[in-house]
Amino acid sequence: MSGVRITKRMASKLPTTFKSIIYSNHNLEDCSSVLSLQNYQPKQNLSKSIVVRTLAFPINPSDINQLQGVYPSLPDKTYDYSTSEPSAIAGNEGVFEVISLPENKSSSFKIGDWVIPIRSNQGTWSNYRLFDRDNELVKVNGLDIYTAATVGVNGCTAYQLVNDYIKDWNPKENDWLVQNAGTSGVSKFVTQIAKAKGINSLSVIRDRDNFEEVAKTLEEKFGATKVISESQNYDKEFNKTILPKFLGPNPNIKLALNSVGGKSSGAIARKLQRDGLMLTYGGMSKQPVTLPTSLHIFKGLTSKGFWITDNVKRNPESKIEAVHEFVKLYTNGDIISPKDEIIPLTWDVKKFTDEQVLDLVKDGINSTGKKKLVVLNWD
């Protein structure tokens, strides 16, 4: 994947022209129409910068929402890319390889390190990028490219959801979390992180013909303690008579993770013990979070939101910690690469015309199904 390693002595061969996918405007109906491919000479002095080349970047729903103009976090638009209108580079997530470090300055990075940006809105849909300071990047050496390119959003989201809100997890006391959308990328990470901590997970998935097969995979491959269907999730009789058998004696369901909303959110909230916490980090059903009043008043439920972008903005250290811990879990064999849930689209750096690059990304935006990852082939 990475090709010939570039050493520090090769800094004289650094690129003079960068190629980035940029936008100046937004379009709700046809967001890919706002994109163009820009070739430009960066204004910064490369010898004073951390120069990275991009190995891969995902096309995330939040990237698309930014192009549509409906996302509450947007990069500043600038004239940095030799455009006539203020522009921003698209993309928030991606994995880079360090190819040059500032001269006459110590750094915590080495040539060849794999890194990801700490903050969002840095612009990742580009062949090369420049960073000024070490504290804009975090190392992800040891991850495969699929994991590295998605650890910043999905990986960190899952890590923080499990670790940063419940401080008194006790693996000896039958502690549980419950989550809906149990087949999502984040949910699978959650399941594996929970298992590594000794926390049980109850995952709710949509009803489907091959329910047994999907449930078996989640339980056996991803370590979900138990998988149930949405219809079971709502079913009073099931919750009263069958679920308790799955949970065992005196279960402590401390945390509910909601990325669906509507009826599903109310049903997982109902499973929480007294003074439980529900964190909402998505709303796939497009229905509002719906909570029986009695859960709030008589069971002490707290319902909060989770947004990795905002968490990192408030506390960048929390992302560095999450990435480090995630890498440890991965190298320890506790996390499976999400590669089966990703469709790679190859950007052949040496051969592709600008038009081909743009078409590749637009196709990625406009096709449905699994997550698309644009992988740059530098050979």
Next chain:
Amino acid sequence: MSGVRITKRMASKLPTTFKSIIYSNHNLEDCSSVLSLQNYQPKQNLSKSIVVRTLAFPINPSDINQLQGVYPSLPDKTYDYSTSEPSAIAGNEGVFEVISLPENKSSSFKIGDWVIPIRSNQGTWSNYRLFDRDNELVKVNGLDIYTAATVGVNGCTAYQLVNDYIKDWNPKENDWLVQNAGTSGVSKFVTQIAKAKGINSLSVIRDRDNFEEVAKTLEEKFGATKVISESQNYDKEFNKTILPKFLGPNPNIKLALNSVGGKSSGAIARKLQRDGLMLTYGGMSKQPVTLPTSLHIFKGLTSKGFWITDNVKRNPESKIEAVHEFVKLYTNGDIISPKDEIIPLTWDVKKFTDEQVLDLVKDGINSTGKKKLVVLNWD
């Protein structure tokens, strides 16, 4: 109202027989059918007890829910009242007058003090009650009987809602709270307590023919800063163009108080600033709390419940503080007696037969409209 004051020397004339409205069972359909009137000799030694006579007790919805068997907090049933089955005295709130104190023991109370029970489930539907220790009661001298009989639930709820969750209220910075059910007893207390603290309040009330008149009363008499209707509460255009004019420049809406649920809860939550808090303490619409997912994720909304019963159980001191502060506000002229929202039912202690007492209470339970307060006439 209080008749002849009984002095300590009159302790020899203490009652030997107590009269209490009790229940052993529950009935969801006809809850008043489970009540009976019991005459009994208390087992405790009166000379070692705090003896109080009841001045008034309200018939609260939670009292009715207890008789129905659908309330999550219930008193223990005992044989203390000479019954053949374990029984409990009905009622959770009420104001008493101290008529005798334990011999040879110091007390923070004096004969003639007006007091209310600190905890719920003490049983208040009775002519006399006994308490063992000073810390089961709190003084409410200075309140009129309507305020005294309702300060324990409505008064303390309103006080804690305003004071115990937002610690950085700043009257100089255009701080606001928003609440629905703006005509309720609790909401009127909230409005007055907020005003005394210099906090602005936006009260949402149901649409009605005499909206202007009701709004004017809430604003001019109870000090609501602004009153709007539920249809305005939901209306996007209103919220965008008209509401900002009511709120003034840079409003800080820090707290939403929800006792309605459904659409109304979502609409008041939307008005909150970033990282705002919604407290739910009732669900009049019988609809669940309904929160747009984006409020949780992108605006940092926290949604919690409020239950005075549980707060006091966890921290009895919090009720003592709330009552003391409420009495100060009342004596300072900041709180209007809720007497206009209460229908008093008189229990003529000297004249009523047991049957008449029971009928009076049953009528109070079964009639709708304003809150019923059973007032004991001891003359």
